[in-house]
Amino acid sequence: MPDLATLQSDFVRAILGADRGAACAAVVGDPAFVSQRLSIYRDTVLSGACDALRLSYPVTERLVGTDFFDQTALAFVRQAPPHEPVLARYGAGFPDFLQSLPTLAELPYISDVARLEWAVDQAGHVSPAHRRPGRRFILPVEAGSAVVTLAGSLRLVESATSVHAIWRAVRAGDEEALPSLGWTGGRQWLAVHHADDDIAVTPLSRPAWTLCAALLAGATVDWAIAATSRLPEPFDEAAIAVELLAAPFVRVELHDPRGSEGVS
Amino acid sequence: MPFPDTSSPDRIPIAAGIGLRFPHHREVAAAPRGLAWVEVHPENYMAGGAMLDRLDIIRRDLPVSLHGVGLSLGSAAGVDSDHVARLKAMIDRVEPGLVSDHLSWxxxxxxxxxxxxxxxxTEEALRITARNIDDVQSSIGRTLLIENPSRYLAxxxxxxxxxxxxxxxVARTGCRLxxxxxxxxxxxxxxxxxxxxxxxAVPIDAVAEIHLAGHTCKTLEDGxxxxxxxxxxxVASEVWDLYARFIRRAGPRPTLIEWDREIPALDLLKAEAAKAQRLLDTAHVQETLVA
Known part of the structure; x- marks a missing residue:
């Protein structure tokens, strides 16, 4: 008889794959009967993981249809099963998996919508009541310094298609508007963040998005500015500053060495 | 070795509570009266978010039990220390009356x-599971309750x-049931x-909580x-009968109504809890008369 570690490995193979022989051999009863009993566990495992994906990707499910979503989620679960019991964090690789599917090759916006959905879902897990500050850095300004803080919920998404409009239309139940949205055009740079008690998606210019992306990745301010200045777009530092200072996910505290302090 | 019980001051009452799921959060937070206590799966809150904030609000009015599904106490490789740390953080935040998980992997x-x-x-599985329970109890500083699982094979x-x-x-780790x-x-x-x-057949003095839930029947291909x-x-009538028999002899225990699929209106859960409460009250009267 197998030791416990071997038995558990056999069960994982029986549940995620088709190799049931070893697991069935350890179970009392006729092999055909045992296989059906194992299916009860397999069905619970696979439906539990697929349901977790369904909760994170409701717009994607509506775009591709429930049957296709179920088949695709099942294939993804078998290939990349969960690694921890917090299933709300499961499924980060699903958009890439969708992108790899030949059947979706002519519909590239599907994987981009899924990326936006994942960002929205994960931003939602940052508690509104305990909003953690995100990346913080200090900029020298004319009268002292400015402490700039990005929201802890901030996620950034880049898309080659007009995913923001598609996502909004499907969320609003307005699928009839989809054909007019121009699925193949309109590269977008999006910021996903808390706004009041909801999650908001704010379109950014490419330079502002690039600057934020570099800062979120841990770059220094100088490095982030250098990365932004290498874009093909004209580098207009003042325009970027105005755009970001107005963004709801940026908080600025001005520190005046003479003692006064302001917040925007 | 029994682990010292450091239950929170807000102990779970010997009464019937319900498993709290997301669809009922808002309703329970707005009107907690009529419920004796609630139980939640901590894994559903470990990612954070607004639901965790709402649980904080509910916790102000009701005793809460944490019923885990992710410790994997029977894993040959041991328990995941990261997950145990997440559970400890939940315990520190929620201050639950009871903490439980399953005899499973x-x-x-x-x-x-x-x-x-x-x-x-087997003796090997017993040794491994006892070691894992010891590890968790030491890390969280609490006595765990271990739940008997549903089984479809042997x-x-x-x-x-x-x-x-x-x-x-129970004898090796001081856990309860x-x-x-x-x-x-x-x-x-x-x-x-x-x-x-x-x-x-279980050590009835170690039973610190009882679960009741519904189940379905399925016919396999072989009939x-x-x-x-x-x-x-x-809850099935046969299960109600077993429950009544158990608490008549063992005495009343905190009892929970679980419902996880096709979650009904809160009133139906409350009605099931009220049914359990009537049986608890009867058992309590009998216990008092015997005493």
Whole structure:
């Protein structure tokens, strides 16, 4: 008889794959009967993981249809099963998996919508009541310094298609508007963040998005500015500053060495 | 070695509570009266978010129990220290009256399978599970309640009954038991045993909580009937009978109504809890008369 570690490995193979022989051999009863009993566990495992994906990707499910979503989620679960019991964090690789599917090759916006959905879902897990500050850095300004803080919920998404409009239309139940949205055009740079008690998606210019992306990745301010200045777009530092200072996910505290302090 | 019990001051009352799921959060937060206590799966809150904030609000008005599904206490590879740390953080935040998980496993080779998978009841599995329970109890500073699982199959190399296995865990680790009467019934029916015959086989003094839930029947291709513990309906009459028998003899215990699929209106859960409460009240009167 197998030791416990071997038995558990056999069960994982029986549940995620088709190799049931070893697991069935350890179970009392006729092999055909045992296989059906194992299916009860397999069905619970696979439906539990697929349901977790369904909760994170409701717009994607509506775009591709429930049957296709179920088949695709099942294939993804078998290939990349969960690694921890917090299933709300499961499924980060699903958009890439969708992108790899030949059947979706002519519909590239599907994987981009899924990326936006994942960002929205994960931003939602940052508690509104305990909003953690995100990346913080200090900029020298004319009268002292400015402490700039990005929201802890901030996620950034880049898309080659007009995913923001598609996502909004499907969320609003307005699928009839989809054909007019121009699925193949309109590269977008999006910021996903808390706004009041909801999650908001704010379109950014490419330079502002690039600057934020570099800062979120841990770059220094100088490095982030250098990365932004290498874009093909004209580098207009003042325009970027105005755009970001107005963004709801940026908080600025001005520190005046003479003692006064302001917040925007 | 028994672990010192450091339950929170807000202990779970000897009364009937309900499993709290997301669809009922807003309603329970707005009107907690009429509920004695609630139980939640901590894994559903570990990612954070608004639901965790709402649980904080509910906790101000109601005792809360944390009922885990992710410790994987039967894993040969041991428990995941990161997950135990997350559970400890939840305990510190929620200050639950009770903390429980299952006699099962769900992690092997770094893969998490979201189900409560069965253990062979062997000396090796007992040693491993006891070690894992010791590790968790030491890390969280609390006594764990261990729940008997629903089983759909049995292993050739099992050498002891589930009740013997649970008794040994209690003796070795000082853990206590969460006795799921529905699971007892489902397992017994699926494995050709008599649930009434094994009802009192567990160490009844160690039972600190009872679970009740609904199940369904499914006919397999070979014609065999299997009971599926799906928590998607009212408690079966046979399970109510077993529950009444148990608390008449063992005395009343905190009791929970679980419902996880096709979650109904809160009123139906409250009605099931009220049914359990009536049986608890009867058992309490009998206990008082005997005393």
């Amino acid at each position: 769900s992690v092997a080779g770094g893969v998490y399978l979201p189900d409560l998978l069965p253990l062979p009841y 292993f050739h190399h099992t050498t002891m009954t589930e009740a013997e296995f649970l008794s040994a865990l 969460l006795y799921d009467i529905n699971n007892l019934f489902v397992s017994a029916r699926n494995l050709g045993e008599d649930p009434a015959a094994t009802l009192f 065999a009937e299997v009971r599926i513990d799906d928590h998607g309906s009212t």
